[in-house]
Amino acid sequence: MDAREAIITRRSVREYKDKDIGLSTIEEIIDAGRYAPSAGNIQLWRVIVVKDERVKNKIARLAMKQSWISQAPAVLVVCSNKTTLKSYYGKRADKYAMQTISAAVQNMLIRANSLGVGTCWVDTFESKALKRELRIPEDTNPEVIITLGYSDKKARASLKVDLNKIVYFERWGNLEVENKILKELSSKIKKKINENKKKKKN
Numbered sequence: 028m029d030a031r032e033a034i035i036t037r038r039s040v041r042e043y044k045d046k047d048i049g050l051s052t053i054e055e056i057i058d059a060g061r062y063a064p065s066a067g068n069i070q071l072w073r074v075i076v077v078k079d080e081r082v083k084n085k086i087a088r089l090a091m092k093q094s095w096i097s098q099a100p101a102v103l104v105v106c107s108n109k110t111t112l113k114s115y116y117g118k119r120a121d122k123y124a125m126q127t128i129s130a131a132v133q134n135m136l137i138r139a140n141s142l143g144v145g146t147c148w149v150d151t152f153e154s155k156a157l158k159r160e161l162r163i164p165e166d167t168n169p170e171v172i173i174t175l176g177y178s179d180k181k182a183r184a185s186l187k188v189d190l191n192k193i194v195y196f197e198r199w200g201n202l203e204v205e206n207k208i209l210k211e212l213s214s215k216i217k218k219k220i221n222e223n224k225k226k227k228k229n
Contacts, residue, residue: 031219033141038185040145041095043176048100050076052142053175057103059138060131066123069111072131072170075104075161085160090152090172099147099174104157105132108167128170135173145178 028036057074065071077083078101086104087096096102107128112120132148139146149172157169195201 028141029219030137030141033137037136037140038145039147040174040176040178040180041147042179043099043145043174044179046100046177048144048175048177052144053101053103055142056135056139056144056175059134060105063127063130063134065127065130066112067115069115070127071108071112071124072128073106073108073167075106075163077102077104077161082160086152086157086172089156089160090149093149096149096172096174099176101175103135103173103175104161104169105171105173106163106167107170108164110166125170132171132173139175143177145176147174148172149174 053076057076060072060074061070077086080097083097083099083102086102087094090096105128107124109120109124112124116123136146136148150170152169152172154169157163158167161169163169
């Protein structure tokens with residue numbers, strides 16, 4: 028699966044098979060995050076890998092009682108330490124921290140999909156309680172929960188806004204360039220995906 032297909036076919040998965048994920052696969056997924064851009068190349072994020080059933084159940088309760096989270100074979104809790112960032116960027120640290128975390132998480136989601144692993148990005152949880160449960164240091168905060176597992180259900184294609192509704196040229200609202208250019212881009216992407224599917228069958 029090439030990068031384009033991995034991006035386009037990624038879906039949020041909330042139903043998982045009772046099948047374990049090896050640590051080597053988890054390592055590959057996390058490693059992809061290391062190559063994401065970060066402010067000043069200050070790679071502030073850290074990851075806690077959770078596979079213990081009791082802890083996963085606790086995380087699920089702290090995440091608005093979303094019980095499906097505990098069904099995932101593995102859960103990643105991505106954390107940030109803003110202390111170093113603040114020494115460099117002051118008030119901009121919070122903004123840069125979120126951008127850095129988001130870039131790393133997206134890399135992980137795409138890599139996971141390329142390996143056939145389903146994921147879901149969860150950002151609603153009781154932060155302070157989660158810190159206590161996972162013994163996260165005072166100067167570090169949990170930012171994102173990622174569930175990992177093999178999908179137990181074929182994910183439906185999510186509707187995305189058409190390119191010709193979100194892309195402007197040169198200035199806001201300028202749609203002077205013909206929409207066929209954007210349509211051509213979309214058709215090329217679809218063609219590439221179909222070609223890859225045929226290769227797999229052969």
